[in-house]
Amino acid sequence: MARLIDIENRPDEAIAAAVSALADGFPIGLPTETVYGLAADATNPQAITRIYETKGRPRFNPLICHVATLEMAERHAAFDPLSRRLAEAFWPGPLTLVLPRRPKSPIHDLASAGLDTIGLRCPRGFAGAVIAAFGRPLAAPSANTSGKISPTSAAHVAADLGEKIPLILDGGPAGVGVESTIVKVEGDRLRLLRPGGVAAEEIEAVAGRPLIRPAASGATIEAPGMLASHYAPGAAMRLDAAAVSPGEALIRFAGAAVAGEADAVAVFDLSPSGDLAEAAANLFDFMKKADATGATAIAVTAIPRTGLGEAINDRLARAAAPRP
Numbered sequence: 001m002a003r004l005i006d007i008e009n010r011p012d013e014a015i016a017a018a019v020s021a022l023a024d025g026f027p028i029g030l031p032t033e034t035v036y037g038l039a040a041d042a043t044n045p046q047a048i049t050r051i052y053e054t055k056g057r058p059r060f061n062p063l064i065c066h067v068a069t070l071e072m073a074e075r076h077a078a079f080d081p082l083s084r085r086l087a088e089a090f091w092p093g094p095l096t097l098v099l100p101r102r103p104k105s106p107i108h109d110l111a112s113a114g115l116d117t118i119g120l121r122c123p124r125g126f127a128g129a130v131i132a133a134f135g136r137p138l139a140a141p142s143a144n145t146s147g148k149i150s151p152t153s154a155a156h157v158a159a160d161l162g163e164k165i166p167l168i169l170d171g172g173p174a175g176v177g178v179e180s181t182i183v184k185v186e187g188d189r190l191r192l193l194r195p196g197g198v199a200a201e202e203i204e205a206v207a208g209r210p211l212i213r214p215a216a217s218g219a220t221i222e223a224p225g226m227l228a229s230h231y232a233p234g235a236a237m238r239l240d241a242a243a244v245s246p247g248e249a250l251i252r253f254a255g256a257a258v259a260g261e262a263d264a265v266a267v268f269d270l271s272p273s274g275d276l277a278e279a280a281a282n283l284f285d286f287m288k289k290a291d292a293t294g295a296t297a298i299a300v301t302a303i304p305r306t307g308l309g310e311a312i313n314d315r316l317a318r319a320a321a322p323r324p
């Protein structure tokens with residue numbers, strides 16, 4: 001069973017234990033501001049293979065590599081003025097930039113899936129201190145079994161992967177709650193590969209240009225995390241619900257009353273005050289809790305699509321998609 005260390009009470013011990021496990025080539029549960037990551041040395045092929053084994057990921061997707069600083073990022077990818085402007089505006093924070101990889105970067109091909117680009121992000125909070133102490137980038141997908149809901153607490157990670165990894169750092173609930181926004185920089189064009197913790201509108205304001213959205217259906221998959229069914233709870237998900245049926249659990253938003261509520265198995269409000277950032281932070285935890293009620297289905301009311309609502313709706317759509 002994984003050792004759990006509370007980073008607030010024992011930060012030095014947490015960093016020392018993390019550096020030691022990472023140096024031995026093991027993945028660890030690492031809190032970031034978005035979700036908990038399953039983090040391993042991005043330069044060590046065995047460590048990266050262990051990430052895939054631990055998650056039960058069916059195949060090798062490119063992983064996001066996490067850095068402590070922009071300076072560290074520049075050793076692994078080529079930044080132009082536009083990508084540097086975005087990094088300076090949003091790092092540390094929930095933005096991943098897909099950039100041309102530097103040929104001499106020691107990040108292993110297994111982390112970048114042999115592509116000539118690399119996904120880099122500089123997380124906010126304690127993860128940065130761990131990366132700085134380790135001195136090398138950390139590849140880190142979300143710390144959950146492949147296809148399941150991403151973890152936003154150390155307890156989520158322990159329940160899912162605790163038997164498979166040596167260490168989980170406990171940083172409390174993840175503040176953002178959805179994964180990072182992924183943007184691919186292609187010359188002066190910016191492509192939104194995944195909506196996430198930074199609202200697309202904020203990026204567009206800094207970049208002074210629109211983000212190119214993924215084409216609807218039939219497009220080639222650029223970010224494999226964009227595969228349709230993902231984040232799946234056990235119960236069926238029913239979106240844009242106007243009413244809830246007996247036997248169903250309800251996830252609603254902004255305190256809005258929903259027909260049939262009194263007979264729902266359980267009712268969760270993502271943000272009674274209608275704050276999308278609070279809703280994003282609660283989303284995965286409430287999906288897990290709604291699922292744990294044993295409800296036949298989880299009915300979810302319509303959530304606004306602006307700002308962080310874009311990422312929330314993206315994750316809900318994936319959770320509701322037909323399962324493979």
Ligand code: TXA
Nearest residue numbers: 034037062063064117118119141142179180223224225
């Ligand atoms: O918030 C997050 O981003 C979390 C936390 C742990 O940092 N991490 C995360 O990583 O969501 P992961 O590995 O689950 O998601 C990686 C996504 C995948 O969809 C992958 O295809 C895409 O990033 N990606 C990574 N490198 C890429 C590249 N070079 N080109 C295109 N997509 C890339």
Ligand code: MG
Nearest residue numbers: 141142150225
């Ligand atoms: Mg994931």
